[in-house]
Amino acid sequence: MDRRLFLKISAIAGGGVALGFVTEEQALAQRGGAMAPPPDVHNYITVAADGTVTITAKNPEVGQGVRNMLPMMIADELDVDWKSVKTVQADYDDSKFVGQSAGGSTATPNNWTPMRQVGAAGRLMFVTAAAQTWNVPAAELSTGSGKVYHKASGKSISYGELAPAVAKLPTPDLAQVKLKDPKDYKIIGVTKPGTEVPKIVTGQPIFAIDVKVPGMLCAVFEKCGVFGGKVASANLDEIKKLPGVKHAFIIDRPDVTEPVIPRDPGLESGVVIVADHYYQAAAARKKLKVTWNEGARASHSSAKYAAKAQEMSKSAPQRTIRKDGDPEGTLKSAAKVVKAQYSYPFIAHAPLEPQNCTAHFQGDKIEIWTNSQTPGGGRRMVSDLLGIPEKNVITHMVRGGGGFGRRLTNDYMVEAAYISKQVNAPVKLIWTREDDMRHDYYRPGGWQNLEAGLDASGKLVAWQNHFISYGEGETFVGSGAMGPTEFPQRFVPNYALHASVQPLAIRTGALRAPSSNAFAFVIQSFIDELAHAAGKDPVAFRLEILESVPAVAAAPAPGAGGRGGGFAPPGMNADRMKGVVKLAAEKSGWGKTKLPKGTGMGIGFHFSHQGYFAEVAQVSVSADNKIKLEKVWVAADVGSHIINPGAADNICQGGIIDGISEMMGQEITIENGKVVQGNFDKHTMLRISEAPPVIEVHYLKSTFNPTGLGEPALPPILPAVANAIFAASGKRLRDLPLKNLGFSWA
Amino acid sequence: MAYTLKVNGQSKTVDVPADTPLLWVLREALDLQGTKFGCGAAQCGACTVHLNGVAIRSCVTPVVSANGKAVTTIEGLSPDGTHPCQIAWQDVDVPQCGYCQAGQIMSAAALLAKKPKPTDKDIDEALNGNLCRCGTYVRIRAAVHKAAELAAAGKPAGSPSGARLGGRE
Incomplete structure (x- = not known):
């Protein structure tokens, strides 16, 4: 279980982040480097004579909150008060640190054990120094609030006083260091405001x-x-x-x-x-x-891509990525067959700092x-x-x-x-904003041609997708792949994923919740169509699919398209997903709330980056397609602890806002090989007047180790909103962005 | 050409071309880097400052049009970082990346100066020109209300609520 996962860095691509996880050993082998030494406490913790504890945050901070979160884990095990802690940002230094990157929602799962070990090892070093100073057995000593206590003699000594002695001690074997019982956490699980907020609100030059x-x-x-x-x-x-x-x-x-x-x-x-x-x-x-x-490449255009995609959609797929059972035969004999094409555009990242x-x-x-x-x-x-x-x-x-x-x-x-x-x-x-928007690594657009069969009881029995993306031969463009274990693979006995690709003239790459940010919209909207075709409640229909995993399921092989903990092994745990679907339904009053005409609720769930999320949106739609997002409920299972709850809520709410921004207004188009959109007037972002007034976030605490939040909150909101629009208006939306379908914010 | 501006209460003379955006005069000539570059087209509001008390986008404001006027930036919003918005933004723990927040605060401060008790609608209107890429809008609304409460309660500078300012790094 302590096999640490690291974001795979592709040496061939020269710095980009590849898809999926690899072990620390594999990552280091790829870099051609030796195994990095285990964390040295001295690289993370220094204590001044006055008791100020300086803790180094090793990962890059881009707003995801690691500058707080990583030191919080260390500080709790070190047994110091958070108010005595000062955090500093590490430089990049692979002789001291591993995993100094920000991507794939990996900071929490990768650091949960090592950072607590660093803190606990640091605590042990202060205990050791005190034992030597007092010439008493270490077992007789206890710690608290940056001090070591000897109960028998009533003596105490501060970490600050012990610091010169500790500086000479080696880091103990981290694997042998005893971690706290979680019930004794004083910092983990308690909201700690961003340590750089005072600088942000006074305009200090920190970017x-x-x-x-x-x-x-x-x-x-x-x-x-x-x-x-x-x-x-x-x-x-x-x-x-x-x-x-x-x-x-x-x-x-x-x-x-x-x-x-x-x-x-x-x-x-x-x-x-x-x-x-x-x-x-x-x-x-x-x-x-x-x-x-x-x-x-000047001959490329979005119009030509779309025309080619439609041509490919009508033709035999270039290749088959996965086939389970007999999807074609089952579709022929199914009581009901539903077919639909979905599409989504290229979109830009546009972080606000150019x-x-x-x-x-x-x-x-x-x-x-x-x-x-x-x-x-x-x-x-x-x-x-x-x-x-x-x-x-x-x-x-x-x-x-x-x-x-x-x-x-x-x-x-x-x-x-x-x-x-x-x-x-x-x-x-x-760079200017236009440089940024026209020289991005775009979220790839794509088309999905779906066909699914229901049996006489309305049970999902076959699922087939002809996925149209970009690439050449068997190579997909960056973040343009769909892997052989994409949902609902393994939840439906007859499943086929086919793919066709066409060449692309622009660069593509990972955008927050890569692939998931588009696939969840398609898959969870189509599942909604199936629920309605089956005459079943959308929540009940989803739970039925999640309950359909065979008792003895062969572990699906990891696929080339496995992304950030997608559905590939260790794979989605259906029980955890059922848990959040039920929680989202319960908190939103699903099926129990009487909504006025023109108002509806929709649900979506998605597993990505090891996080389980189900979301419900309540939306009103006017006759002229003006949408008001009235409320959103988020249900998440990201493990046993939410390390910094206030920051976690903020990130989840941000993921929702980001998702609906993408959904309504974001589209990058190509004319004569060039990106048309250059600024926020054409590639719009949600504004405060359009933001839902309330986004409730609920966590289902499970027994699993904590995982990340930067990405997995985003994907389900797109289908939740699309399904709510259907519930409110009867209009099924299959092509993003919604502005192209005549929708706008109320 | 030389232009004289009253920046955060101090008279400053800069020698730059007339069409130089005020944003870059602040950031480069005057070393006030709290005002941020986001879009260069008055689309995002990261560059919001007060010109004679009115919130404007400094990225599209040529220095010539600010000549002789009073400019307030995030650095000058209060002498010690205790403007009600600065305190409220910390109490509510608004920022994620934080890049837009100086602009958000400047828009909010201009709103509160005119409307000490703003409604959600007032906030939405006054801050609609300020994009937050991280999506902290729910907290921004809460922080503006909180700032209004702090101002109404007449919290003096250095009040307990603002104690965090001088605290940890």
Whole structure:
């Protein structure tokens, strides 16, 4: 059970985060590195003479709350008061830390045991030091609030006084350290407000974009709107004469010829302008005239993708990913067959802090300040590009204004590093919002052609999906895969997943709850259609499916598309999912609340990133398709403890808001190979007036180890809202975003 | 061109082109980086500051139009971080990433100056130009109400509710 899972970092892709989990050993083997040493308490904890406890948070903070959560686990086992704790952010340092990334909702499950062990080991070291100081057996000592007590003599000594002695002690074997009985937790499970909030509300410069280095210049980087496009010519002589401009030059990179664009292709072609200040570089950029060689990708468009998808939908699938039983035969003999096509668009991440990075190249080394979610991957890419050893890429981790998966890729880090080397000065690179929206790693769009059969009793007996995505041959684009264990596989005896792909001209990647953020909408909406076709209550129908797992189910093989703990082994535990479905129904008053005409409730559930979520939305729909989201109930099973409950509620509510933002207004389209949308006017985000007034979050505490919350709260809200709209209006919505179907917020 | 602004109560002269956005004058010329760049197009509100007491988007406000006027940024909202909004935002523990929150607070402070007891509708209207990518809207509403209560109760600077300000890092 202590087999730790780590987010798989793909060395081949050069820094992007690949799908799925691997063990720590596998991750290290992939990196070609030795097994990292076990955590050393001294890298995490220092206690000052006055008793101030400084605890290092090792993971990047992009708003998910690890800057609090990781130190909370340490502090509780260390047996200190939270008010005496000061948290600091670690730099990237693989000689001291493992798993310094933010992705896949992994911080909680990966660190639950090791961080508590670090704290407990630290406590043991203070006890050991006190035992030596007093020359008494350690077994006679107890701790509390940063002090060691000897009951027999009535003596006590503070951690601060013991700190010089503890500094000389080695970290004990963590596996032998006794952890607290959970009933004795004083910090875990108690809301602790964000430690950086005082700085946030007073405007202190704590974000990556605020980094300042003496002598720093500011850079902007104009790339071709068509991915891989190269500069034919640019008016650099004119640009160089503009106020403040210090450098202007072209970056010319080799063509990316692979049919599937790599997850993180690194440095691209374009024009760089470097000035004393950003406002000067930005002003000069407005005068920049570039002639591009756009290349063959300029012929791509969303309209052509859609036409090709419809053609593929009508044709035999290119391949079969999984087949159980006899889906075709069962569909022929089924009492009822339901068919539907669903679709969802490309969408952008758009974290509010635009991409930026500060780099200072100095001969054989470079110093980097980044808000990357995978600073280790970025460090490796910089090392490769500049031809300097990884250890000479000194990588500072700075708070990021949101991540959502965009900062899993390190293109902007590589750009800043390269530009700093070219101009031989410290440089801060800042992208505009348009740069960000038009050079993202988009959530891939797709189509799903579903067909399902019900027997005479209305039981689901066959499920078939022809999944239309992007890729080449058997390779899907990043985050564009569906794996062989996608729900409801193993919950229906006759199941087939077929796939067809077409080539794509833009980069794609992981967006918060990758794949799940689209698949849950499709699967849970279609299940709703089936419930209505079967004449059954949508909650009851779902519970019936969850109860259908054969008593002796062969463990499904892990598939290429297994994502962040998807349905692949250890796989979804049907009992835990039933638990949250029932809890969501109970809390929302499902089937018991008399709702006015035009108002309805919908439910959806989804398992991702090891988290079990069921959500109910109550929605009113006017005759002219104006939607009001009146209330949302979230039921979650993420294990035995909610480490920081206030922050957990906030993240869950944020996941709901994020999901309905995507659902209503977000769509990236391609014309002439270029992304059309450039800012929040066209790729909209939910505004406060559109946000539901109440989002209740309920946790079903189970006996399992705690898991993450950053992602799994999001996926079920899309089908919950779509199903509520159906309940309210009779309109079944199968294509996102809803604005294209004539819907808007009331 | 030289422009003189009264920034957070102090007279500041900057020598920049007339069309330089106020946002970058604040961030680069005056080293007030609490005001954030999010969209450059008055779409997200991360750059919200007060110009003569009115909440504006500094990313689309040329410095020339702020010449001779009073600019208040998040750094100058209160001398010691105890404006009711700053206290309420901590009490409610609003932020996730925190990047939009300076702008949210500046919009909320301008609202409270006009309407000391705002309704949810007032809050929605006044803060509708401020996007929160993390989706903290439920807490933002709660924090504005809380700030209104604190202001009505006349909580002085350094009140117990604001004690956290000087506390942990």
